[in-house]
Amino acid sequence: MKKYLLFLLFTIVVSSQFWGCISYSRTETDIYTISEMDTTTSYIDKNAPGNRDNGIIYSSSRTVESKRDLIQRDSTVTREYPNFIRLGLFESVGLIGSGSNYAAGMGMFGVFPDFENLKTSYTGGTGKIFSGGLYRFGVVEWRLRWFRDAKDWTYGTSGLEIIMPDARTEYALASIAPLYIRKRWFLREQIPYIAITAHTGIGWYPSQYLNLAGSIDVGSIGGLNVRAYLGLAAGQNPKGSPQVKMSPAFNSSTIKSVTSVFPYFGIGISVLDFLNRVPETYREWKDHEHSSWDIGLTQMILLNSGASSIYNTNNSSTLLTGYILRLANASVALPLLDWKLYAGTSLINFIVLGNDEWGMGILPLRLGIWQTVIMDELSVEPFIEYNYYPSEIFHLGGRLNLRVTEGINLGLAVGYASGSTVRRFGSDMMRQLGKPMSFSRPYIGLSIGIFDRIFFPEHLRYFKDK
């Protein structure tokens, strides 16, 4: 029987239909054949010199050649459409009230944890608002056409889902590829959308659980979403699950399955998380509306700040001393200065000016002006950025961006960063990442964006009618 199941799975997975469904784009191709007919007529007179001795009436030497050609040219039109309702990289929710005595303190949106306590031996404490967290990595939803094509139903999954009520790992429910069915009621049908969503999810490995929730969703704009959740999760962690095995509450003789049932309320955020309504899945990618000057996975600046280099292992001088790394970025256009002003953030922002002079920001606040210099090619971006947690860094800078491809850009960057590494970092983190220190330095560097798309005025919805 196992062989049949395996064969069935293999057949489904190799079928083009399956891959067509999980692809983020749907392609339509049409061929038009243009027919052209052409007739060429040649008249040739072959008159030999000299007199002809052939009477008054004689045949002409003129020949007529008529040639008819048929040319058929195929013209192929290819159109690309989005093939998903929702596609997201990372979603995080800070849970309130899911475990008051063992609160982990994951912070607002679940992304501002107490770094000192980020270890499996930590079993929580009291006096923390955000006791747990809900995390999804790689979220995808497709349209579900049931109940006679009822509106806005979806089914979907995520690569990994973790719902932790508190700091005790044995009570955290986790599953790879949980199956979710969702129904949305849109309160606002323009970008950014506002919707009430009902979620029903089943996790199957390593935890088995049911997650019922309702949420109010705002987004997406620039891939950013904010959600407020109210839900109930109920399930079990088998004694062989990693959560139970890792738990400090058990040893090899006391290990057992753990049942975890908890209601929760939470406020969450998601990044690089894009939502389409059904009509948008019938709009070609090239006609889609965009709201941001830049959306991307990675931006890196390789820099020289004059500090002691992180690349220096034998006290010799190096051209580069550090780097700035931004992950999951968005620069959303604001309705000021003809939409050139933008507000931006990143999920994580590392600023490493040199050895011992570094810091990290989660969801930093960035304000800048985006100026297109050459359409489709070159743009400049002066900005000011405030990283408030866990390091506190003021960062003033500018970038000159050259778009190389749709997902890759190169550029020059200059800036000045001033701040402190130590704020709110724990001793464990310090041991791993280096000595705490305050710093203030200018820098110059080369920037590269990978899976980082720069938009130009022609792409932004605000300029469509101009």
Added chain:
Amino acid sequence: MKIYKLFFIIFILLSSCVNEQFSLNLSNRELISGLIMSDYGTVDVINDNSVMLYDGGFIALKKPGITDLVSDITVDLKEGEGAWFAIRCASNKNEEHPGILLTYSTNGVLVQEKGKSPVNLVQYKAKIDEPTRIVFRNDCKRYDIMINCDTVYTGWTDLPNTEYVLVKALPKSKVLLTGISMFEKGEE
């Protein structure tokens, strides 16, 4: 462990569902791709070679890669007035693009092309429960329309050949399309 496999299979099968697309003639390898362009419930794909169109039902039939196309469809009017066909067009933004339109109804046959005078052939009338074979034959700029083996119209057009035949049921009509085949000119 079996329940895990079941979840996995259900999930993969669900992800393979695209309801608005369908295929005809899977059994004899003369594959025709279909696209339902009207609301849910207005089109039923029956067996491997038949489609029922209800009031407002609108489909696009496509023979991928073939443009000098001969389309052979048996039309069985069950209720109402008849059906509307279009050739030399495509499913995408079809309302914006010109095509050659044929209305086959209880009032007769009407052939229309933008910029040309419509041709009304009143002697070929659709009748309830009387299957009629309609063939569209494209040959470069020339096209022939045959009804029950009679060539009722031959026209010339500058519109490009396409892979499509669009079919729509007229208002309050119910039309069964059977024996649908689409092949390249010369393969008849």
